[in-house]
Amino acid sequence: MSIPSALDGFHASSILLNSKKRWIVAAVAGDLLLATGYGVEPQLVMSEEQADTLRYFREQRFCIGQWQGDDCEVWDLLPEALKCDGFLKLELRSVLMQSPDPYFSIASRAVQLLDWRKKHQFCGQCGKANQIAETEHALICDSCSIRQYPRISPCVIVAVTHGDRCLFARHPNWPENRFSTLAGFIEAGESAEQALHREVFEEVGLEIQNIRYIGSQAWPYPGQLMLGYLAEAKTENFVVDGVEIAEAHWFKYDDLPSVIAPPTIMAGRLIQQFVREAEGRIAD
Numbered sequence: 001m002s003i004p005s006a007l008d009g010f011h012a013s014s015i016l017l018n019s020k021k022r023w024i025v026a027a028v029a030g031d032l033l034l035a036t037g038y039g040v041e042p043q044l045v046m047s048e049e050q051a052d053t054l055r056y057f058r059e060q061r062f063c064i065g066q067w068q069g070d071d072c073e074v075w076d077l078l079p080e081a082l083k084c085d086g087f088l089k090l091e092l093r094s095v096l097m098q099s100p101d102p103y104f105s106i107a108s109r110a111v112q113l114l115d116w117r118k119k120h121q122f123c124g125q126c127g128k129a130n131q132i133a134e135t136e137h138a139l140i141c142d143s144c145s146i147r148q149y150p151r152i153s154p155c156v157i158v159a160v161t162h163g164d165r166c167l168f169a170r171h172p173n174w175p176e177n178r179f180s181t182l183a184g185f186i187e188a189g190e191s192a193e194q195a196l197h198r199e200v201f202e203e204v205g206l207e208i209q210n211i212r213y214i215g216s217q218a219w220p221y222p223g224q225l226m227l228g229y230l231a232e233a234k235t236e237n238f239v240v241d242g243v244e245i246a247e248a249h250w251f252k253y254d255d256l257p258s259v260i261a262p263p264t265i266m267a268g269r270l271i272q273q274f275v276r277e278a279e280g281r282i283a284d
Ligand SMILES: [Zn+2]
Pocket: 123, 124, 125, 126, 127, 128, 141, 142, 143, 144, 145, 146
């Protein structure tokens, strides 16, 4: 089956091709087990042969789509699988921080679908056990005919700029030197743009303008979809809310906080975009 080249080989399909070859992604309690070998980087997506010893610890398996044209399964494993040689356990977050697309998507999808299945075992209306649909990623209540699909929660994330500076905020439970861009869930009934205006105003009391969409990314905690933007603050002075944000500061593009997100995740991508544009303006 051919897929658009922009997808880089991963097709997040719910259809099982029953291909002869299969790829395996191994998960243990929400984290990932990567295959290790001499002289090669740990591998998130492994062949069936590489994953063979793990099958004894398999609690459930299902197809999450196709990788390089062949079916790709997630295996949810018992913790005893951690004793197997030739594998390295990595926290989901650390895999995401290091992984470019499409590995980012594969890791997100595998863990997100496992988590969704675990938390939607029963019908929300009548309480009976849900059944797993055979033809798509859905859970079905036979008595009310309700279909549950993986829940995706859209969020906005925004780098607020003022000239050659960007606003970085620290959450109350973060270490002293860790700062990031502002973000929040889109409320029911709201557009992404309304959520941006509201979140920024609630968290730091700033009004914004010239909102520009930069891109989106899945963030499986548990099913967020981050919509990333750049926006300009109308004024310089802000007031932190003290609840969601402990402190915030303007940082010049060439003097950013010491701990910021890598460009593999949306916050880092926005920061990178801001820096590029600020440098471009200086060069002009
Ligand atoms: Zn029901």
